[in-house]
Amino acid sequence: MRYRFDIVVIGGGVVGSSIARELSRTNAAIAVLEKNSDVVDETSGRNSAVVHGGFAYDRGSLKAKLCVEGNRMMGDLSEDLGFPFIRCGKVLVGNTDEDMRTLENTIRQGYDNGASGLSMIDGKRLHELVPAVIGSFAMFSENSGILDPFLYTIHIAENAHENGVSYFLSHKVVSIERRNGIHIVTAGDDVFEAEWVVNAAGLGAKTISDMLGITGYKVIGSKGNYLVLDKTLGPLLPMPVYPVPSNTYMGIHVTPTVDGNVTVGPDAVNTDDFSYYGVPGDRMEYLRESASTLWPHISRKDVIRTFSGILPKWVDDKGRIQDFRIEIRDDIDDRAVNLIGIESPGLTAAVPIGRMVSEMILERTAFHSKDVWNGHHDKPMRFDDAADKTLVCSCENVTEEEIVRAIHNPLGVHTLSGIKYRTRAMMGRCQAGFCHMKIEKLIERECGLRAEDIRYMGPDSWILSGKMRNGNGK
Numbered sequence: 001m002r003y004r005f006d007i008v009v010i011g012g013g014v015v016g017s018s019i020a021r022e023l024s025r026t027n028a029a030i031a032v033l034e035k036n037s038d039v040v041d042e043t044s045g046r047n048s049a050v051v052h053g054g055f056a057y058d059r060g061s062l063k064a065k066l067c068v069e070g071n072r073m074m075g076d077l078s079e080d081l082g083f084p085f086i087r088c089g090k091v092l093v094g095n096t097d098e099d100m101r102t103l104e105n106t107i108r109q110g111y112d113n114g115a116s117g118l119s120m121i122d123g124k125r126l127h128e129l130v131p132a133v134i135g136s137f138a139m140f141s142e143n144s145g146i147l148d149p150f151l152y153t154i155h156i157a158e159n160a161h162e163n164g165v166s167y168f169l170s171h172k173v174v175s176i177e178r179r180n181g182i183h184i185v186t187a188g189d190d191v192f193e194a195e196w197v198v199n200a201a202g203l204g205a206k207t208i209s210d211m212l213g214i215t216g217y218k219v220i221g222s223k224g225n226y227l228v229l230d231k232t233l234g235p236l237l238p239m240p241v242y243p244v245p246s247n248t249y250m251g252i253h254v255t256p257t258v259d260g261n262v263t264v265g266p267d268a269v270n271t272d273d274f275s276y277y278g279v280p281g282d283r284m285e286y287l288r289e290s291a292s293t294l295w296p297h298i299s300r301k302d303v304i305r306t307f308s309g310i311l312p313k314w315v316d317d318k319g320r321i322q323d324f325r326i327e328i329r330d331d332i333d334d335r336a337v338n339l340i341g342i343e344s345p346g347l348t349a350a351v352p353i354g355r356m357v358s359e360m361i362l363e364r365t366a367f368h369s370k371d372v373w374n375g376h377h378d379k380p381m382r383f384d385d386a387a388d389k390t391l392v393c394s395c396e397n398v399t400e401e402e403i404v405r406a407i408h409n410p411l412g413v414h415t416l417s418g419i420k421y422r423t424r425a426m427m428g429r430c431q432a433g434f435c436h437m438k439i440e441k442l443i444e445r446e447c448g449l450r451a452e453d454i455r456y457m458g459p460d461s462w463i464l465s466g467k468m469r470n471g472n473g474k
């Protein structure tokens, strides 16, 4: 089909969806084109989920400015958009004189960046905050926090959608042309015409930038692997514990999740394969050993899952990591906003990035503000809210009612992972062993799909290839 919009945003992750949500305050017709079947299948769903304080980025950088803004607004955002966020603080633990100097410099840099609530604490205070931690002193960032990266991204996207943004999932952009000032964007079997194009394609941003004619960027992948620990460990870790950072790498840390698990990681392994998320066994052992020097509770029996994410790092000719790049290149295309190198702290900074891009567009095209815009999204339904308490996932206490509600999500996501990220079903100790088929059956029933048409995540993640017996038991 052929569609006409004012603005096409390429990439439906937290950044693309935040941009679309900000722009949805106007009367512009907006489409988000996303190649995957959900908005959290790439980096926005594969990270540490830490709301950073803004101290670990170069003075005057966009990363620092947008991170500090994002951190400040996160409490209000979480109220408005109904996603879990805890301002639990975080410690960066040191032992040597050099660590002390680095942490003191980090505090100075943080205050210069506009961050607040940063202080050095001695070993006694450190052990009051995190009893089991191994270390002599720490930098304490009281305004750092943790959030649910899935619901954060999904609710931003759903709120954009509720305010009129059209989402086209499973639409991979393969070409962009510009004729008579109008972009012609081809994605899947469809063609989208638009005055504006926004490149928020994350790991695919360099490819989209090249399609726009904005060439020459070098982006390398830095893969971070993680372990997920059982919920029995959560109560032992009240806040994230980090080693002493550099301005380009935070180091392997232990982080509580908003649901009471603990994640261990990430390491940082350069990769040019932007689609391989497997976690090798030797990396698992490396993570366990490294993080155990900070926090002693990591044993193999508590590892319930692994995952990984890949940071798109924009580097210069000498391989030095660069700032976020958010640009309109008038010399090449005056109606394209190009975002390159949106790595960490992109989760924290997503909404300020959305505002910045929206302002850049509105400076050039006078889209009018809508009379009515609703920035509110309900919290997800949870066990206590369900009228019928029939359980489907006993590890995470998820009811059939919650799952059915999630299956009818506004973006029309019908994958098992889509239901998992919306409800937490399949995230517990058994890792879907007991509930997976029940959920698959509910998707069949609610969506009228055949079992063999249901996928775990993307089009190639088959679960079943067909039935072994027909309805008569033959």
Ligand SMILES: Cc1cc2nc3c(=O)[nH]c(=O)nc-3n(C[C@H](O)[C@H](O)[C@H](O)COP(=O)(O)OP(=O)(O)OC[C@H]3O[C@@H](n4cnc5c(N)ncnc54)[C@H](O)[C@@H]3O)c2cc1C
Residues within 6 Å of the ligand: 010, 011, 012, 013, 014, 015, 016, 017, 033, 034, 035, 036, 038, 039, 040, 041, 042, 043, 044, 045, 046, 047, 048, 049, 050, 051, 052, 171, 172, 173, 174, 200, 201, 202, 203, 204, 205, 208, 223, 224, 225, 266, 308, 309, 310, 311, 342, 343, 344, 345, 346, 347, 348, 349
């Ligand atoms: C290991 C790791 C740890 C991190 N920890 C933190 C943290 O603790 N705190 C923090 O603030 N940040 C953190 N980050 C960074 C943060 O996760 C990212 O900056 C943020 O998620 C980027 O969002 P995005 O929307 O740009 O990318 P994505 O979520 O990757 O979204 C981009 C989307 O574009 C789509 N796309 C790509 N190409 C095309 C195409 N051709 N056509 C259509 N769609 C396309 C992709 O499918 C994808 O869904 C971490 C990242 C990693 C990898």
